[in-house]
Amino acid sequence: MAKPGLNSHDRGAKVVARALRDAGMEVIYTGLRQTPEQIVETAVQEDVDALCLSILSGAHMTLFPKIMELMKKKDLDDVLVIAGGIIPEEDISQLKKIGIAEVFGPGTPTHVTVDYIRNNLKRKL
Amino acid sequence: MTLSARDLAQGVLKRDRRSVARLMTAIENEDPESRAAISELYAHTGNAYTVGVTGPPGSGKSTLIGQLAKQYRKHGRKVGVIAVDPSSPFSGGALLGDRIRMQELSTDEGVFVRSMATRGNLGGLARSTAELVSVLDAFGCDIIFVETVGAGQSEVDVIKLADTILLVMAPGLGDDIQAIKAGIMEIGDVIVVNKADRENADRTMLEIKGALELDTERKEWSPPIVKTIATSNEGTEELVQKLEEHRSFLMKAGMGRRRIKGEIQLLEALKARLAEMVITDLRNDPDYENMIEKIASRQLNPYEAAITLVNKIIGKR
Numbered sequence: 010m011a012k013p014g015l016n017s018h019d020r021g022a023k024v025v026a027r028a029l030r031d032a033g034m035e036v037i038y039t040g041l042r043q044t045p046e047q048i049v050e051t052a053v054q055e056d057v058d059a060l061c062l063s064i065l066s067g068a069h070m071t072l073f074p075k076i077m078e079l080m081k082k083k084d085l086d087d088v089l090v091i092a093g094g095i096i097p098e099e100d101i102s103q104l105k106k107i108g109i110a111e112v113f114g115p116g117t118p119t120h121v122t123v124d125y126i127r128n129n130l131k132r133k134l
Numbered sequence: 135m136t137l138s139a140r141d142l143a144q145g146v147l148k149r150d151r152r153s154v155a156r157l158m159t160a161i162e163n164e165d166p167e168s169r170a171a172i173s174e175l176y177a178h179t180g181n182a183y184t185v186g187v188t189g190p191p192g193s194g195k196s197t198l199i200g201q202l203a204k205q206y207r208k209h210g211r212k213v214g215v216i217a218v219d220p221s222s223p224f225s226g227g228a229l230l231g232d233r234i235r236m237q238e239l240s241t242d243e244g245v246f247v248r249s250m251a252t253r254g255n256l257g258g259l260a261r262s263t264a265e266l267v268s269v270l271d272a273f274g275c276d277i278i279f280v281e282t283v284g285a286g287q288s289e290v291d292v293i294k295l296a297d298t299i300l301l302v303m304a305p306g307l308g309d310d311i312q313a314i315k316a317g318i319m320e321i322g323d324v325i326v327v328n329k330a331d332r333e334n335a336d337r338t339m340l341e342i343k344g345a346l347e348l349d350t351e352r353k354e355w356s357p358p359i360v361k362t363i364a365t366s367n368e369g370t371e372e373l374v375q376k377l378e379e380h381r382s383f384l385m386k387a388g389m390g391r392r393r394i395k396g397e398i399q400l401l402e403a404l405k406a407r408l409a410e411m412v413i414t415d416l417r418n419d420p421d422y423e424n425m426i427e428k429i430a431s432r433q434l435n436p437y438e439a440a441i442t443l444v445n446k447i448i449g450k451r
Contacts, residue, residue, distance in 0.1 A: 030227035035251045040234035050240040051233065054248055056155035084152065 010061045011039050011048040013072045021094060021115065022063040028119035029126070045072060049079040052088060058132050059089040062109070069096055069104070077108045087131045093117070139167035143174040146273050151246065154273050158248055161265045166410070172265050175272040182214070182271040183381055186296030187281045193304040194328040196235035197364040199279045203239055204367075205374050206277055212244045214270035214278040216263060218292065221251040228252075232281060246270060260291040261402040267295075293321065295395060298380045302326045303342065305334035322357050324376045330361035330369065355383055412447055 010026045012019055019041055026036045037055045039048065052060055060080075062073065073092065080088065092104065093113040101112050110129060113122050137145070137153075139160065145153025160168040185202075187195050196217065203213045217232035228251035239245040248266065252259055263280060270278050282292050293299055301322030306329075325346075327338050342359055358376050362369030416422050425443075428434035 026229060030222060030229045031225045033225045033227040035221075035228045035230060035249075037233060037249050038229060038231040039237055040231070043237065044241075047237055047240045051237075053151055054155055054240070054246055056152075056159045 010036055010063065011043050011051070012041050012063045013043050013045060013048055013076065014064060014066050014068045016041055016063070016065045016094075018065070019063070021065075022061075025061065025063070025093065025119060025122060028123060032123040032127075034123075034126070045075040045079055048076055049083055049085070052080070052085055053083055057088055058130050059091065059126050062090065062092040062094075064092070064094040064096070067095065069094075070100060073104060073109060074107050080108070089126065089129055089131050091122070091125065093122070139165075139169075139171035140174065143171040143272075146171075146175060146269060147178060149274060154246065154269055155248070157269055158266050161262055161269070162250065162253070164262075168265075172268060175268060179268045179271040182267070182275050182278045184267060184278045184280060184296040184298070185377060186293035186299045187279055187302060188283070188290075188293050188299065189302035189326075190304075190307050191283055192307055193302045194364045195281050195302045196232040198302060198326065198328060198362060198370075198373075199281055200236040200239060201364050201367050201370045202279065202374065202377075203236065203245055205370055207239075207242060207244055210244075211276040212274050213239075213246070214267075214273070214275035215245070215247040216250055216266050216270070216278070216280045217247070218250045218252060218259075218263060218280065218282040220283065221253050223254060226254070246273065246275065260295060261406055263292045264295050264399065264402070290321070295398060297384055298323045298377055300324050300326060300377070302328055303338060304329040305332045305338040323355065323380050324373070325357050325359045326362050326369075326373060327359060328362050328364050331363050335361065354387075355380065415447070416443070 010022050010029075012022055023038075026038050029036045037051065037057065039051055043051075048060070048062075051057075062069075062076065064072065069092070077090070080086070080090070090109050091111050091113065092109050094115070096104070096112050096114065104112060111125055113125075137156065139157070142153045142157040142160070146157060157168065157171055161172070187199055189195055199215055199217075203215065206213050215236065217230070219228055219230050219232060221228040230249035230251060233240075233247055233249055236245075236247055239247065248270075250263065250266065267278050267280065280292060280296060299321050301324070303326065305327065325342055327335055327342070329335070339359055339361070346357060346359075358379075360369055360373045360376055362373060364370070425434060425439050429436050429439060
């Protein structure tokens, strides 16, 4: 669970992180103000199966492409990447084009996110 | 693209971070192939100095490790960190947040941080952790910190495998007496009173000194107590000094401690191999379910059942 860039708070990310934990997943929580480099390095070291990007600042169109580029560079194409937070509808198709599998806006019931991850992992467990 | 365990081992020796991470996952998942990889790496281990960091929750272990890592980096050393956190006994999941305190180190090529959940491992935790340490050792880390809360027996076992045990206390947590009662003080080689800017810091120091004085067994090494404020990086240089002093002390003490570790490693590996060989067979045995039913209805005693099973197995082989 990563929060790139400047975010005022991480209440939503924490709620989702806890739900994922309650669903039996191991969640690496990396805290606020992460740079794309830090996020991707964490994904490498922790050998994650999925990466959740949570953002409220509106900078997703700048930060997410950077992150996806680094993921590719580090050979992490088999990691499922999803996003959540404040992301306008009109940006979603663009994000999907760069490899973000799905976007879960505010108010999404946590079980929807949990089920999505379970059913869409790219790596065999 | 699936890489074999051997490929991963080679990757580790070639300093490939992804191989390190993937091998660690295989070990955590108890993938039988990971055994072969660990075997291959064993000859390349033994160079790293391991520091087990334990203490009550909230004492500032992660922050302190982050600062220590930075100190060691200044001296050009490669640092590894394994942060162990408990898995939820209900869901089996875990929230691993120790990294938060060390995130600026993520992009430092000379640092590798891995979070690990206990996974209700029935005593295998110490072995898995030791194997992850071996991977970092073979990868080239000069110093490896292993952090646990030290709340349960298996976590204490993890710590015992370290060269130096760093016990981190903080004033006002109310755990000082608990720690003394639990005997955790006995295993600390270097003791830290973190958050030393807090009111009760001096009292905490006195309580610890008092507890250590009661421990008359240890004559050769007297655990020093260091005051730190991890958040502002105060006291860390002195702490590094104390760690290095203990390290020298260990080197002078010679093979003793390595032999003990060697034996623990052998016994753990043996237990794991035996369990592996036996339990898989057992689960496929139709008698197994039957036995469990009888035990549950108190018709059969599990201790006797175990003896019967072992005799059966020995008879077969």
